[in-house]
Amino acid sequence: MTASPELVQLLTPEGERVEHPDYDIELTAEEVRSLYRDLVLVRRVDLEAVSLQRQGELGIWASLLGQEAAQIGSGRAMAETDMAFPTYREHGVAWCRGVDPLYLLGLFRGVHNGGWDPYEHNFGLYTIVIGAQTLHAVGYAMGVQRDGAETATIVYFGDGATSQGDVNESFIWASVTNAPVVFFCQNNQWAISEPLEKQTRIPLYKRASGFGFPGVRVDGNDVFACLAVTRKALADARAGQGPTLVEAFTYRMGAHTTSDDPTRYRMAAELEAWKLKDPIERVKAYLFKNQLADQAFFDKVDEEADQLGRDTRRRCLELPDPEPVAIFENVYSGPHATLEEERDQYASYLAGFAE
């Protein structure tokens, strides 16, 4: 990633503030410290989850390592009533929406299906079938449009997802209906083993113009820029100006999921280059340089992160195993004959073991 006019950046990897003609942001010292805290905490939860998976306590985990700024920046840009539709990697956005990380761990532990209330948190279900959520988001946006609500919808997806028909169809629908939706694409350069070149020949944000709405590429490792750009896109959506495509240019520092081994298909040098653009280090450098935080603050955040990691682990291990009858719940809005019959058969089958 070379800093170029087409890349919105407000904080360099070295922690220097830079100006941008279209996007600027005023942040108090308190706000910057709080962004830093969020970045550190979600990274810590993520690391804990990876280690839980390694120890056999989770079935699988999709790490957000490297994408903290894109998620915290965009997540913090949302108004409370805005609605977010995530993929399976949006742990940082979930954090910003007040979703207890325990729900995410429970989902990947397999003891429940997630279980947070999407309406309470304005944060939809994790979506793994690639791209489907972009259509859900457009439908949701068209719904709030009809309610006359001042609500924007934001939908997350990856670089790989941009090849899906669903995503392209969602662009068209959002465009022709002027839907209040922000398409937030985290271009982390990889879709499992496939590099970006497998999906596109032009920068992804440029695709928006073909669909008839603005596209912008933001430094996805710069939390200030992600916050500023997403804020503007959401405000535009709420103001009736229709969709925006935000391409957050970032990097998947870890494996695709814990089931994947990236050394099979990508070069270590690439990873090393991106390490220098770490989203957390630059905020730390900025805080230090400008004397907005002292060592005691950083120590305190680290301590808090460790505490969160420990608590998360403990609570994860304490999650109860689901009850067998749970399998029949919430398949339909209410009981019906077919299901009741099968539930009875199961009950007597299970009772047979108890005898």
Added chain:
Amino acid sequence: MAELTYRAAVAHGIAQEMARDERVVLVGEDVAGAGGVFKTTVGLLDRFGPNRVIDTPIAEQAILGAAMGAAMTGLRPVAEIMFSDFFAVCWDLVANEMAKTRYMTDGQVSLPLVVKTGNGGGLRFGAQHSQSVENWAMAVPGLKVVTPSTPRDVVGLMAAAVRCDDPVLFFEHKGLYAMKGEVPDGEVVDELGTAVVRRTGADATILALGLMVPRALAAADELAARGIDAEVIDVRSLVPLDTRTILASVAKTGHLFTVEENPRLLGWGAEIASIVADEGFWTLDGPIQRITTPHIPLPAADSLEDLVLPSADRIAATVEKSLQT
């Protein structure tokens, strides 16, 4: 003879056909550089090069549409849909396009292609990554449908599928990828539309597919210990269906059980039960019983998935109870 895992057998089977016929190409997500997310295509890129082993953009409709178009040029594509659940995002290409092209062109256009896919449960992947959807495919005229349950069958049925001039949906069972088995040296070619009797027995016929085959065999062992001699048939091919082998077995045992991973309603066993009720009714000594999952999405929790998928114990208990009454 070499001992191969089921997953290695997939690559072995494709390699056998690619080496034999240069018109065979492989397309899919992560199939080239990474050797497949389930490592079922390892080594093929190195051996056959990027012109024949192709990583595609993430677009299942395009994968199948392109495979179909390529087949019209005379290539014999093997396309991968990573999880069979994702047939749902590209079903038009399967059900309307590839299945009906021969018919709608009055036989002038053949589509000699294979769609291979990771199917089935047991790996705690949850509701959208664990389904067994052979029955979706079975309902569409124009498609052939196979599910191998051993490494040897993977190779032999893959060869038969590639050489077939109809579109074949090739369901690999994800829960069997790690299983090992003997694969004969030299060319292995099987025949589509044939079931295999895995265990002979006189008292009951148990039909199974994919991961349910080893479970049915384990159940047969349990039953043998209790004095019940069960015959286990690996159905392997749903379209065409080897009704002759099935009916002959039922005529011998008088009792039929199907072991299915799909939900009960319209599972493949329902079709076989209907055929046997039609054509083998007077040979039956008791009701046909289907052992399936309930009409619910598959749960991800270990304990719940184990509860829902037919287990050897449940198969054995069902057969025993049925024969006693």
